[in-house]
Amino acid sequence: GAVVSQHPSRVICKSGTSVKIECRSLDFQATTMFWYRQFPKQSLMLMATSNEGSKATYEQGVEKDKFLINHASLTLSTLTVTSAHPEDSSFYICSASRGAGNTDTQYFGPGTRLTVL
Amino acid sequence: RKEVEQDPGPFNVPEGATVAFNCTYSNSASQSFFWYRQDCRKEPKLLMSVYSSGNEDGRFTAQLNRASQYISLLIRDSKLSDSATYLCVVNSGGYQKVTFGIGTKLQVIP
Numbered sequence: 507g508a509v510v511s512q513h514p515s516r517v518i519c520k521s522g523t524s525v526k527i528e529c530r531s532l533d534f535q536a537t538t539m540f541w542y543r544q545f546p547k548q549s550l551m552l553m554a555t556s557n558e559g560s561k562a563t564y565e566q567g568v569e570k571d572k573f574l575i576n577h578a579s580l581t582l583s584t585l586t587v588t589s590a591h592p593e594d595s596s597f598y599i600c601s602a603s604r605g606a607g608n609t610d611t612q613y614f615g616p617g618t619r620l621t622v623l
Numbered sequence: 624r625k626e627v628e629q630d631p632g633p634f635n636v637p638e639g640a641t642v643a644f645n646c647t648y649s650n651s652a653s654q655s656f657f658w659y660r661q662d663c664r665k666e667p668k669l670l671m672s673v674y675s676s677g678n679e680d681g682r683f684t685a686q687l688n689r690a691s692q693y694i695s696l697l698i699r700d701s702k703l704s705d706s707a708t709y710l711c712v713v714n715s716g717g718y719q720k721v722t723f724g725i726g727t728k729l730q731v732i733p
Contacts, residue, residue, distance in 0.1 A: 542723075549627075549710070550667065550723040599666055612721070614666040 508534050510602050512615035519590055520623055526586045527618045529600030535580035536602035540612060541573070543596040550599065556583055590622040624649050627713050629724035636731055640701050644727045646711030647693045655714035656687055656694045660707045661726060667710055670696075701731045 509532040519525050529539060538557050542550040554575050556562035562575040574586040583602075587594055597619050601612035628647045636642045648656075656673035671678065673685040673694050684697040694713075698705055711724035 547631075547725075549725040552720065552722075555720070597664075611669055611672075614668065617664075617666050619664075 508613040510613045510615040512600055512618050514618060516619045518621045521591055522589055524586055524588045525590055525620060526584055527598055529583045529615050531581045531602040534604055537605055538603045539577055539583040540601045541585050542599045545596050592622045595620055595622045626650060626722045627711055627724040629711050629727050631725050633728040633730050636701055638701060638731055638733055641699045642701055643695055643697045644709055645693050645695050646724050648713045653713045657712040658685055658696050659710040659712055661710055662707050703731050705729060706731045
């Protein structure tokens with residue numbers, strides 16, 4: 507199988523603090539990792555795409571200085587939400603793909619629910 | 624117009640019924656199409672890819688209509704365990720960029 511884990515699964519933090527979310531591919535090497543967020547009753551929205559060792563590509567409207575992505579190895583990517591505010595409260599999901607082709611399957615992590623007070 | 628549009632539902636159907644969902648997409652250059660299933664507050668899981676020729680996996684049948692730019696998912700003999708949100712996912716032609724629909728909620732009732 508292809509298993510992707512995320513940590514933590516749930517985090518509550520105060521406004522102004524930074525939160526780091528880890529995404530790991532446990533049994534395969536992920537050429538590409540993706541970060542999404544999902545607000546209630548809305549679709550998953552792609553935030554950024556990252557390849558190991560390269561800078562992430564951010565979607566329009568996503569602040570790269572606020573959402574720091576590090577893809578240090580083929581099995582680990584991290585998303586840091588800096589100076590979090592209540593409007594950043596959301597469900598953050600990562601996915602990982604073995605290949606770089608358009609038809610390669612994305613395997614999703616279980617998600618991290620962020621609540622900013 | 625949204626890139627990927629789905630009727631959010633909910634679709635409430637009795638056990639054993641056949642139910643079909645459609646999903647329309649706006650980018651005619653889209654190359655790959657998928658149906659994912661998402662249970663409440665969980666991550667999406669791939670249900671099936673959608674091919675031009677149509678494909679079937681047990682009780683599930685997916686079809687693609689490029690001329691009208693829509694894909695469909697048919698579920699036969701619905702089970703209670705089929706209750707979930709079904710997400711239409713379209714590769715927009717860019718480097719592995721996919722766009723998710725809002726999802727169609729299915730509730731199978733006894």
